[in-house]
Amino acid sequence: MSAKRSIFEEVGTDTPKRETPRGGLIDAKPRGARTAIRVWLMIIFALVVVMIAVGGLTRLTDSGLSITEWRPVTGALPPMNEADWQSEFEKYRAIPEYQLQNRGMSLSEFQFIYWWEWGHRQLGRVIGLVWAVGFLGFLVARKIPTGWTPRLLGLGALGGLQGFIGWWMVSSGLDGEMLDVASYRLATHLGLAFVILGFIAWYVFLLGRSEAQLMQARRARDGKLFSLGTGLMHFAFLQIVIGALVAGIDAGRNYTDWPLMAGGFLPPDPLQIEPIWRNFFENDGLVQFIHRMTGYALVVFGVIAWRRSRASANAVTRFAFAAVLAMMFVQTLLGIGTVMYSAPWEIAIVHQLGAVFLWVLIIRARFLSQYPRTQSIRGGTA
Incomplete structure (x- = not known):
């Protein structure tokens, strides 16, 4: 049974103190x-x-x-x-x-x-x-x-x-x-x-960005665009590896005409080395042909990703994919120039560094589709 309280006792003097609410993970100090x-x-x-x-x-x-x-x-x-x-x-x-x-x-x-x-x-x-x-x-x-x-x-x-x-x-x-x-x-x-x-x-x-900002940004991710960015990244990596095969056998210094190769669509004797599989690594004509065709296909894929990005509500993400497409065209021109001038080191090294720049732009576009920048209602970034 509780003790009697004085009629003159102030109400609430023994009321327990409320604890200050604690924030969750998103409010935690970095x-x-x-x-x-x-x-x-x-x-x-x-x-x-x-x-x-x-x-x-x-x-x-x-x-x-x-x-x-x-x-x-x-x-x-x-x-x-x-x-x-x-x-x-x-x-x-x-x-x-x-x-x-x-x-x-x-x-x-x-x-x-x-x-x-x-x-x-x-x-x-x-x-x-x-x-x-x-x-x-x-x-x-x-x-x-x-x-x-x-x-x-x-x-x-x-x-x-x-x-x-x-x-x-x-x-x-x-x-x-x-x-x-x-x-x-x-x-x-x-x-x-x-x-x-x-x-x-x-x-x-x-x-x-902080972990809190990343968690908040992920809620607005564009899953479809992220998947396209992932595919674009893998496709670009394949093209980079094929480019290394071209460099490894000096294939860029032969077949200097464009868009044809030695006057035809296919290079002469593309499968002359035995066994046949070695041609895909050692036949300079076939390796350069594959590098060209993969480059064209990569640009087409880039256009598809760019068109899809135009539907994004985020201006920074849209610009990121536009930058990727622009760099793809620049890299294509550098590749054509490298071939037509028989791969002089001055052009060849710029082409290689162009691949680095394009690679980073693709990864950035993919990142922004996963973690879009916060923007105001008018479209400006916060």
């Missing part, structure tokens, strides 16, 4: 150094783009086989004296590229191609160091946002795998009668570089 990690990833992204450009120039200058050993640590030091240079030159003289193509090359000519390959490998070491220092720094400081440690660790694993594949590629040209690296290994190497770029770009886009 954890981790999202901005700092984003800047770090952007630095790595820029280094990988430079790496792709240097790798392309290494290929175009026929420098890729100048270093015949894989020494991940000690190889960071170049030859320091005349004896070291002669030792490296003797190793190069023992491979088919020198014996069948560059016999009589002088030491100074060898040094030119050696520096290209050494610079390419050195840049790979720099990228690995930037990743390791950044990742360990954020990890020790406990600044990595929840759920992001496996993603960032995965980037490092892919980078290590890329180094191994790079040597696997180079080793294919060191014995037998091959004058260059195997084209399918080159395609694997370049393809993985674009996979790494794609992951970094996606992570940069994600880190550009």
Whole structure:
């Protein structure tokens, strides 16, 4: 039975205090150094783009086989004296590229191609160091946002795998009668570089907004447009890999007429190599033909995605797909120019960098269809 209360007692003096309402996950304070990690990833992204450009120039200058050993640590030091240079030159003289193509090359000519390959490998070491220092720094400081440690660790694993594949590629040209690296290994190497770029770009886009903003934006996602963006991304990746096959056998330096090939729709003798499957990797005419046809089909797919994007209520998303289509036309013109001028390095490297730019634009358009920007009723972005 409760005790009697005084008639003079103030009402409500013992009323329990109400707790302040707690917000949910969407209101939680952001954890981790999202901005700092984003800047770090952007630095790595820029280094990988430079790496792709240097790798392309290494290929175009026929420098890729100048270093015949894989020494991940000690190889960071170049030859320091005349004896070291002669030792490296003797190793190069023992491979088919020198014996069948560059016999009589002088030491100074060898040094030119050696520096290209050494610079390419050195840049790979720099990228690995930037990743390791950044990742360990954020990890020790406990600044990595929840759920992001496996993603960032995965980037490092892919980078290590890329180094191994790079040597696997180079080793294919060191014995037998091959004058260059195997084209399918080159395609694997370049393809993985674009996979790494794609992951970094996606992570940069994600880190550009808070988790709360991403959760809110996802409610307005355009599922159909996202699916088209995904298909466009896969199609573009296929075209990039085929382009690497073209570069691997110097197919871009033959059949310099356009839109025909040697005066016909199909190149002459497209299936002359036995067994037939090898033609799809080693027949310069057939490989270039496939690259052309895939390019045309990619543009058609791009037009379809762009037309669908026009129905989007989000102006930023519409513009993103329009930018993709515009870059596709630019890249097509660069490809035609590369072929018609027999793939000079100046045009070929711009074409390769154009693929990087297009790749990132496609990923950005896909991202914006999944996480559209908030906009006002009048259409402006918030």
